[in-house]
Amino acid sequence: MSKFSCSVIGIDWEYIGEIEKVSWPLNRFDLKKSNTQLIQMRNGMGKTTTIHLLRHIFSGTDPPESLLSRARFAGGKKSKLGEKYAKKGKLSAKLDINGEEWTIGINMNFENLSSKFFHVNPASGNLPGWDAPSSFKRLFHHNNAFTELFIVDTQEAGGRQTSLNKEIIDGAITGVTNLDSLNELILEIKKTYDNMIKKAGKDPGKRKMAMYDKAVKRIDRLIISAEKNRKINLTDLENTKNDLKTAKKKKNELKGKSKIKEVINELEKKVAGLEKDLGRSVVKLKNAYYSPTHLPEDFWKGVASLYGELHDLAIPQAITQEVIRRIRKDKLCICGTKIKPGSGMEKHLKDFEKHCINSDVQEEALAIKNSILTSKYDDDAEDLSEEIINLKKKIKKRRSEIKTQTLRMGKGVADKIEKLNELITDLTTKKRDNEYFEEVYSCIDAKIIPSYAGNAILKGGALSSEPTDYDDCLVISVLKRGKKHFEKKRDDLSGIVEYGKNTENVCELIKKTVELTLNELRQHLLLEINKHLKPFQSGQLTVRSLDDGVEYIDAQGHIRGGSNTGAELATQYSILLALSNMTECKVPLIIDNPTKGLDGNANSYFKSNIPDKVIQLLLIIIPTERLMLKNLIKKSKSASTLHRENEEMSGLDPGDKMPTGKVIISEDKSWFNGYNPPEK
Amino acid sequence: MANRFELPIAAAAYHKKLNQSSKDEMIAEKAGGDMTFYWLCAQLGMVYNKQVKLPKNEIVDYFVKSLKPYESLIRGMLLACHFRDLKIKQDGIQDELTKILSSRESKLSSEGMDKMDLYAGGGFQIIQDKKIRPDDGWDNFMLWYHKEISKKTNTFSYEI
Numbered sequence: 001m002s003k004f005s006c007s008v009i010g011i012d013w014e015y016i017g018e019i020e021k022v023s024w025p026l027n028r029f030d031l032k033k034s035n036t037q038l039i040q041m042r043n044g045m046g047k048t049t050t051i052h053l054l055r056h057i058f059s060g061t062d063p064p065e066s067l068l069s070r071a072r073f074a075g076g077k078k079s080k081l082g083e084k085y086a087k088k089g090k091l092s093a094k095l096d097i098n099g100e101e102w103t104i105g106i107n108m109n110f111e112n113l114s115s116k117f118f119h120v121n122p123a124s125g126n127l128p129g130w131d132a133p134s135s136f137k138r139l140f141h142h143n144n145a146f147t148e149l150f151i152v153d154t155q156e157a158g159g160r161q162t163s164l165n166k167e168i169i170d171g172a173i174t175g176v177t178n179l180d181s182l183n184e185l186i187l188e189i190k191k192t193y194d195n196m197i198k199k200a201g202k203d204p205g206k207r208k209m210a211m212y213d214k215a216v217k218r219i220d221r222l223i224i225s226a227e228k229n230r231k232i233n234l235t236d237l238e239n240t241k242n243d244l245k246t247a248k249k250k251k252n253e254l255k256g257k258s259k260i261k262e263v264i265n266e267l268e269k270k271v272a273g274l275e276k277d278l279g280r281s282v283v284k285l286k287n288a289y290y291s292p293t294h295l296p297e298d299f300w301k302g303v304a305s306l307y308g309e310l311h312d313l314a315i316p317q318a319i320t321q322e323v324i325r326r327i328r329k330d331k332l333c334i335c336g337t338k339i340k341p342g343s344g345m346e347k348h349l350k351d352f353e354k355h356c357i358n359s360d361v362q363e364e365a366l367a368i369k370n371s372i373l374t375s376k377y378d379d380d381a382e383d384l385s386e387e388i389i390n391l392k393k394k395i396k397k398r399r400s401e402i403k404t405q406t407l408r409m410g411k412g413v414a415d416k417i418e419k420l421n422e423l424i425t426d427l428t429t430k431k432r433d434n435e436y437f438e439e440v441y442s443c444i445d446a447k448i449i450p451s452y453a454g455n456a457i458l459k460g461g462a463l464s465s466e467p468t469d470y471d472d473c474l475v476i477s478v479l480k481r482g483k484k485h486f487e488k489k490r491d492d493l494s495g496i497v498e499y500g501k502n503t504e505n506v507c508e509l510i511k512k513t514v515e516l517t518l519n520e521l522r523q524h525l526l527l528e529i530n531k532h533l534k535p536f537q538s539g540q541l542t543v544r545s546l547d548d549g550v551e552y553i554d555a556q557g558h559i560r561g562g563s564n565t566g567a568e569l570a571t572q573y574s575i576l577l578a579l580s581n582m583t584e585c586k587v588p589l590i591i592d593n594p595t596k597g598l599d600g601n602a603n604s605y606f607k608s609n610i611p612d613k614v615i616q617l618l619l620i621i622i623p624t625e626r627l628m629l630k631n632l633i634k635k636s637k638s639a640s641t642l643h644r645e646n647e648e649m650s651g652l653d654p655g656d657k658m659p660t661g662k663v664i665i666s667e668d669k670s671w672f673n674g675y676n677p678p679e680k
Numbered sequence: 681m682a683n684r685f686e687l688p689i690a691a692a693a694y695h696k697k698l699n700q701s702s703k704d705e706m707i708a709e710k711a712g713g714d715m716t717f718y719w720l721c722a723q724l725g726m727v728y729n730k731q732v733k734l735p736k737n738e739i740v741d742y743f744v745k746s747l748k749p750y751e752s753l754i755r756g757m758l759l760a761c762h763f764r765d766l767k768i769k770q771d772g773i774q775d776e777l778t779k780i781l782s783s784r785e786s787k788l789s790s791e792g793m794d795k796m797d798l799y800a801g802g803g804f805q806i807i808q809d810k811k812i813r814p815d816d817g818w819d820n821f822m823l824w825y826h827k828e829i830s831k832k833t834n835t836f837s838y839e840i
Contacts, residue, residue: 278819279705285822289720291750292757295727295829302836303760309839315773355774360783364752368759371752385826388819429700436696450684451714451739 004135005586007031007616008054009101010094011039015073016053016108017046020662022642027667029638036617036632041642042651042677045663046071047620048153051592053091055147057104058140060130065113072110087111092118097136104132138180139585145171150576150587154569154596166549172575173521174514176585182514186507193503197490212490215467219483226476230441237434244427251420254413264405271398278391285384294381307372316357316365324353440474453478465489521582522546528578529571535609536570536602543571566598573606577613588616595621595628607632623675639672640665651677682793684741685786687718688734691804697814698821706818712744718800719747719754720825725802726761727832732801742785755780755787758796764838 009028013019024039041047049071056063063071073089092105103120117130132140140147145168148156174180197213255261288294292303328349331339339346357365406414440452450457454472456464456479463478463485464470470482491500529543541560544553550571552560576589589610598606607629611617619629626633633639645661646653649671653659666672687695695717699707707713718739725731743751759780762768768776782789788796812824 275703276705279703282702282706282819282822285826286716286720286818287746289723289822289825289829290716290747292723292753295723296832298835299727299832300836302838303757306760306763306836306838307756310773313770315770316777317774357774357778358783361778361781364755364781364783364787365777368752368756372756375753381826382830385823388823392819432700432704447740447742448712450741451737 003098003584004139005096005098005615006136007096007588008093008590008618009096010103011050011054012090012092012094012105013046013050014091015089016071016091017049018044018074018663019046019642020073022663022665024640024642024665025638025667026640026665027638031616034635034637035615036611036619036636037638037640038619038621038629038633038636038672039640039642040621040623040626040672040675043622043679045642047622048155048592050091051151051153051590051620053106054093054590055144055151057091057093057106058147058151059144060104060117060132060137060141061144063106063108063115068108068110068113068115071108095132095136097133100133102132102136104130138178139175139587143171143175143180145169146175149572150589152569152572152589152591152594154565154591154593166547169522169525169546169549169575170518172579173518173525176579176583177517177521179514179517179521182510186510189503189507193499196499209490209493212486212493215486216483216490218467219470219479219486222470222473223476223479223483226441226474226479229474230438230476233434233437233441237431237438240427240431240434244424244431247420247423247427251417251424254417254420255409260405260408264402267398267402267405271395271402274391274395274398278388278395281384281387281391285381285388288378288381288384291378293375293378297377297379300377304372304375307369311369311373316362319356320359320362321353321356322359324349324356328353437474441476443475444477449475449478456482519547524582525575525578528581529574532574532577533570535605536574541567543574565596566602569596569598570602573610577610580614586615588618589614590618590620592620593622593625594619595625603628611635623677624679626673633673638667639669640667641672641675643671643675643677647677649674649676651675682738682790682797684738685715685718685793685800686736686797687714687739688721688736688801688804690734690808691717691721691800692737692739694804694807694814698818701815702817702819712740712746714739715744716746721803721807722796722800723757723803724806724825724828725799725804726757727829728802728806729761729765730802730806731765731795731798732805733798734801734804736797736801751787755792758788758792758799760836760838761799762795764836 011024013022013024015021025037029037049067052067053063053071056067071089071091087110089108089110090105091108092103094101094103100122102122105118106115107118108115116128118126118128119131120126121131130141131137148168149172174183197209255264293300327333328339328346331341331346333339333345337345339349403414406417409417443449443452446461450461452473453475455466455469456473456475458464463482465485467486470479473479473482487500526543526546529546533541533543541552541554543550544559545551552567552571554560573589576587580586594606595603608631611632617632619632621629642663642665644653644659645664647659647661648654650656651659653661692714695714698717699713743754747754759777762776762780763773766772766776780789780792780795781787782792786793806828810824810828812821814821
């Protein structure tokens with residue numbers, strides 16, 4: 001990517017959270033003199049909401065209803081102004097993009113939770129919609145994952161096992177390296193192809209082609225939806241696994257370290273062992289009933305005796321249809337007699353052939369007869385059933401002992417453990433459901449697919465030619481085959497088959513190139529990230545791979561999918577620094593609650609190194625964070641405080657009550673350093 | 681005419697619930713589980729000579745791995761029950777063999793599969809009539825199944 005730089009030079013709030021109308025900054029700052037700005041406000045004023053809305057301002061994606069609802073102006077309770085303006089709000093950011101000043105903002109309607117972008121273009125003024133210079137668009141437009149990397153809500157880090165997932169990493173790489181332009185090229189090529197199809201479809205003789213085109217689009221929507229749902233399901237599965245882990249951990253913690261815990265653990269181990277035995281016995285009994293030889297003795301003997309009779313009667317007959325057909329065809333009996341056409345002999349053979357069976361059926365009938373006559377009645381089902389009953393009794397007894405021991409810990413603890421047990425059962429079921437759906441979405445086994453694919457696969461295994469038959473199909477591989485099926489039909493009719501094939505090949509080639517480049521960049525990025533991460537972490541954690549999001553390896557050689565808040569934030573900052581080193585792309589680092597999660601060493605590394613390595617460091621802090629950011633505050637030339645107009649540095653009004661005036665901005669450094677509102 | 685075995689829709693939902701309510705150790709086969717449940721239903725239907733037509737969905741067109749070793753015996757049971765059902769005598773047997781068997785992977789013709797589906801419907805109807813709850817898991821289901829099958833003490837009495 002050619003040189004790109006962007007910094008935030010202003011933020012305007014209008015009726016967001018508790019803020020009525022505030023513009024930051026009051027005095028324009030000079031990034032060359034100091035690239036660090038701090039905005040201080042008390043908790044609950046709208047700090048995190050601002051951070052999240054800024055992400056949407058950069059990516060141009062509509063904020064979700066949950067965010068709009070959070071952004072709803074709440075100051076109405078405290079100010080007369082609020083009641084009037086609470087229904088609408090606005091947040092905009094003034095940006096310096098490669099030296100040009102642009103403003104992008106969101107108008108929000110809190111009544112129907114909707115939003116609309118606007119932008120101020122230096123050439124043509126205020127315009128509706130989201131727009132920005134093409135370099136900015138290429139980098140940020142719809143790249144939510146990338147914006148999460150440099151507009152940081154520290155509360156998100158460490159909350160999940162895999163917060164720095166594949167999407168964030170790949171989104172960041174494609175964003176800063178222009179790889180997205182190759183993906184855009186694919187879209188352009190496809191668009192040209194679609195136009196050709198549209199053109200061909202105007203021919204009245206080709207209405208059928210338009211129908212196939214409609215089918216392709218319909219299935220394409222189904223594929224997008226299935227892939228989206230699969231992604232949601234996988235995230236859900238991951239979260240359920242984590243919740244399950246947490247519930248089990250909590251249960252373990254509740255049991256404490258007492259001797260009772262040891263007894264309970266011992267009993268639980270026994271129950272787990274018994275449950276495994278029970279599972280094995282149930283499977284054995286199920287397997288036993290797969291064979292009909294386990295049916296009651298008299299019943300099975302009756303079946304066997306029927307086949308004994310067939311055996312005695314030489315059924316099926318030894319002569320098959322194929323033999324008679326051959327004799328009739330050759331007109332020669334096996335005894336050497338010639339068969340004359342229209343003779344009684346020929347007529348007899350014709351009738352006889354009808355009652356004979358073909359060789360495949362005969363072979364199978366003989367195999368059945370043979371296997372039944374040689375089979376023996378099995379009597380182990382009863383033993384297995386008793387084994388199951390005994391195991392169930394033992395489990396019940398052990399469980400009752402666990403209950404007694406748990407009650408010894410006190411009723412409160414016992415109740416909590418009971419509730420956790422219920423939660424663990426529910427989560428286990430949920431996990432199994434998620435696993436089932438993943439199996440369906442990702443199924444590629446041709447033998448199993450028909451049971452998951454609804455009507456999309458016809459009897460006999462062929463694909464349905466009725467587009468609506470794909471509506472209930474969740475198997476992504478079948479949907480993709482269905483799409484190709486209709487694409488082929490459409491292209492055959494449109495006479496642009498060759499072009500279609502070439503389009504597909506070129507797009508595939510570009511996709512592969514993107515993937516290969518992405519792989520190489522991931523490797524390069526990995527080395528760079530670890531260079532930055534080392535001083536943050538004192539070498540405790542290393543990023544091992546970026547192929548499937550961030551995967552760590554700790555000093556003991558254990559591989560981990562995620563880490564604590566501090567390590568995740570340190571990684572996040574390291575990724576941004578690495579990307580910035582690898583390319584000429586300079587983006588601001590905007591952080592909400594910057595001290596959260598970073599311990600002593602990491603925090604001092606952050607303060608002394610990060611500001612020099614980014615184009616701009618904009619920190620939105622709460623007053624209690626000042627102590628940990630002392631040096632940064634000292635160096636910064638822009639430190640603002642958002643507080644209420646009748647508020648004193650103590651956080652109270654002159655009458656020692658909670659202030660209710662409207663929110664204003666102060667750039668007085670003594671105010672900034674002395675502001676100490678009571679914590680909520 | 682079926683080209684695949686068809687499991688009653690309600691039975692598929694029942695089977696799913698049964699798996700959900702059981703520990704992983706009790707679910708031997710992840711793939712092909714619907715077919716084994718189908719067979720357990722069909723076998724119950726055959727023992728009680730109950731055939732019911734229910735709304736159903738296609739599953740597979742072959743005997744899955746766990747049933748493979750017994751497929752000849754299973755087809756043998758189906759034929760025996762079919763002869764019993766239609767009171768087929770000696771001279772009709774060859775024709776019935778041709779109708780029920782085939783050279784397909786399952787070695788059953790469409791008619792043979794239809795017949796098996798009817799028994800599976802019958803077996804599942806028994807499970808529903810007896811109000812055996814899927815939430816109680818595979819352990820309780822198999823105990824009940826064993827009890828129900830063992831109750832049938834009278835012989836399979838049919839002579840050709």
